[in-house]
Amino acid sequence: MHVHPGPADPRHDVHRAWISLAGLVVSFPLADLLAGALLRAQGADAATASATQAWLAGAPALLVLIAPAIAALVFGVRAHRYDPRAAVAPIVAAVVLVAVLLLLNTGASVVG
Numbered sequence: 035m036h037v038h039p040g041p042a043d044p045r046h047d048v049h050r051a052w053i054s055l056a057g058l059v060v061s062f063p064l065a066d067l068l069a070g071a072l073l074r075a076q077g078a079d080a081a082t083a084s085a086t087q088a089w090l091a092g093a094p095a096l097l098v099l100i101a102p103a104i105a106a107l108v109f110g111v112r113a114h115r116y117d118p119r120a121a122v123a124p125i126v127a128a129v130v131l132v133a134v135l136l137l138l139n140t141g142a143s144v145v146g
Contacts, residue, residue: 047113051124054109057102058131069095096139103132 072091073083083091110125 045113045117045120047109047116048120048124051106051109051113051121051128054102054106055124055127055131057105058099061099061102065095065099068098092139096136099139100132100135103128103135107132 069091070080072094073079073087076083076087076090078084078087106124106128110121110128113121114125
């Protein structure tokens, strides 16, 4: 007989959300290294890359950059189902960080 466990403790998901946000410290330099490596693989550097080369290198790097915030958002939403008050801060932090990082990284390539 298979017994289904009860709802998970939302504190675990809140902790996972905050730990995921802390992963931005690691993802930021990794995204930079990935973008540089992808540009070099295309035979360009940041100063001489065409818009297409920049997007081909920047899109995967941007995904690496925002992955921890997306994970934090997922864990925060899971925790929110069981305890809405406990999960508000990591959800708001994740949404704001993703929005800011996307605006900064895509806005810089659009503006110049």
